Amino acid sequence: MTTHALSSPAPTGDPASAPAPLLEVVDLTVAAPGAGRRQPPLVQGASFTVHKGDVLCIVGSSGSGKSSLMKAVLGLYRFRSGVLRFGGRVVERPLDAAHRHLRRASQAVFQNPVASLNPHMSLLAGIAEPLSVRGVQPADRNRRAVALAGRMGLSPDVLARRPGQVSIGQCQRACLARALSTDPALLFLDEPLSALDAIVQRQVADLLTGIRREATATMVLITHDLRLVRRLGTHVVVVDRGRVVEQAPTERFFACPEHRQARALVESFHGREARRAALMRPATGLPARVVG
Ligand SMILES: Nc1ncnc2c1ncn2[C@@H]1O[C@H](COP(=O)(O)OP(=O)(O)OP(=O)(O)O)[C@@H](O)[C@H]1O
Ligand SMILES: [Mg+2]
Secondary structure, eight states: OEEOOOOSSOOOSOGGGSOOOSEEEEEEEEEOTTOOTTSOOSEEEEEEEEOTTOEEEEEOSTTSSHHHHHHHHTTSSEEEEEEEEETTEEEOSTTSHHHHHHHHHEEEEOSOHHHHSOTTSOHHHHHHHHHHHTTOOHHHHHHHHHHHHHHTTOOHHHHTSOGGGSOHHHHHHHHHHHHHTTOOSEEEEESTTTTSOHHHHHHHHHHHHHHHHHTOOEEEEEOSOHHHHHHHOSEEEEEETTEEEEEEEHHHHHHOOOSHHHHHHHHHHHHHHHHHHHHHSOOOSOOOOOOO
16 A cells, blocks of 8 residues: 555644544445455455544545445444544444444535435425434524525525435535534535536535635545545545555645556546646637638
8 A cells, every 4th residue: 555644734743742633544344234254345454544624535446445435434334343533532333422423523425415315304404404403493404504505506496395306416415505504523525516517516616615725624525526636635545446555645646646546547637637728728820710
């Protein structure tokens, strides 16, 4: 594995004075729900740390284990071995005290936005649900939900509908609004822009950039969109066939990726960017167009 220094800010002087990570994943091996001991794990020996203010981007090819890793941290998939620590407390098993602390302090946007919302609730009720669980009064939580939905470009008439009555992109925006409703200390985002058109993608990316700038949330962002990684990420973790094969600060990841898979991702990104730049460049040397 290629591992550049991952923690931020870089520790100086006495290591005891370096800030403790918010989330620590050490040598985690993840199994599918219901899988027997003989079945190979989905993720093997994954380690990374997330400090307050980080935007840790998890990248890698489809099926490499990115979502499984996130689901294991959130307690939806089991981990067979390894250590998970949140706020310095070790999670021994799903829903123990340390894990409940992690779940209360975090919010997640899952890859499948329609399945993440209660099909019997309106989008408005779905967005406001985490506030309801925290005892916020109906008028206050509805006001906040409508405001957040507005920032996601969801109009009040859409909010009255159920997940099955709106588009996937509208569900994804509702999931984002829901995840932001509690100002979580840690935000897990699994392909959060995948169902959105280019204009809304840019709006949501601007919103996430704003959140990052205000340092109000620490994020774990899973994405195939390396433009978003370059814009938002502080660190990158590359997963390949269930293993973390490289991790580096974002700048270094783009400048000198080392593992074969990391190099392939970065080279294809630079190729796409070069083609995009060529398309945007004004054509020269063409004959003037005569009109009329
Ligand atoms: N519940 C499950 N039971 C069995 N296998 C699973 C389960 N969930 C995921 N897998 C398998 O684990 C591997 C990793 O899946 P995962 O969804 O974590 O990949 P991913 O990196 O998120 O891919 P993508 O970029 O396509 O979302 C895949 O081979 C997938 O088929
Ligand atoms: Mg996935």
